[in-house]
Amino acid sequence: MKSTQITLVCIILLCLFSLHQCGRMESRDTGKSSKIYTPKxxxxxxxxxxxxxxxxxxxxxxxxxxxxxxxxxxxx
Structure with a gap:
């Protein structure tokens, strides 16, 4: 049971790290900030x-x- 919990925590940490890197790359590459678009x-x-x-x-x-x-x- 303990190894399953450790594996789950590792998967969650990997997902959070990749999400963070993706957000950094997207805003740096496009030159735009990731703001929410509000229509007129x-x-x-x-x-x-x-x-x-x-x-x-x-x-x-x-x-x-x-x-x-x-x-x-x-x-x-």
Missing amino acids: CFKANCHGFPLVKNCWCCFNDEDICWHDREICMRLC
């Missing part, structure tokens, strides 16, 4: 039924919404 617009409900998402709103200001996604992406 998101789908939300404007008027009518509360469960129907029929508008695109700016991520920074939820009060500014349009029915067309392209307009939202251009103006936000």
Whole structure:
């Protein structure tokens, strides 16, 4: 039982080390940081039924919404 636990700990340590190296290599090679992408617009409900998402709103200001996604992406 003890050798099984030691083997499991070794596998976990190897996985964590390889994940760490992969993250370092990815950010160094691309020159970009690994930040989360937030879109300019998101789908939300404007008027009518509360469960129907029929508008695109700016991520920074939820009060500014349009029915067309392209307009939202251009103006936000």
